[in-house]
Amino acid sequence: MAALINVPAKARRGEIIEIRTLTSHIMETGFRHTADGALVPRDIITNFTCRYNGAEIFRADLFPAIAANPYLSFFTVAKESGKFEFEWIGDNGYSSSASASITVE
Numbered sequence: 001m002a003a004l005i006n007v008p009a010k011a012r013r014g015e016i017i018e019i020r021t022l023t024s025h026i027m028e029t030g031f032r033h034t035a036d037g038a039l040v041p042r043d044i045i046t047n048f049t050c051r052y053n054g055a056e057i058f059r060a061d062l063f064p065a066i067a068a069n070p071y072l073s074f075f076t077v078a079k080e081s082g083k084f085e086f087e088w089i090g091d092n093g094y095s096s097s098a099s100a101s102i103t104v105e
Contacts, residue, residue, distance in 0.1 A: 007100040011078035020073045023088055029064035045090040053082035078104045
């Protein structure tokens with residue numbers, strides 16, 4: 001599945017920056033039924049983690065009430081140049097990751 005990541009390419013040391021992520025996923029709740037009455041199995045992203053130069057800076061547990069294609073936005077302080085690593089984990093062995101770099105001046 002595809003993920004869109006928005007991290008500033010450059011920031012000043014100590015600046016508060018916004019990070020935005022959007023990932024493509026159906027997020028099936030497990031509560032719906034098909035036309036013939038069969039239960040549609042649950043298939044959601046259950047966990048999102050962001051690491052900045054290896055240190056975890058944000059974590060979210062997701063539940064069936066989250067919309068399809070979950071969008072997450074959060075803030076952190078730009079401390080040093082490096083890499084943000086994003087990981088989504090979900091039902092049925094789902095796993096996706098992405099990364100983005102930042103230059104801190």
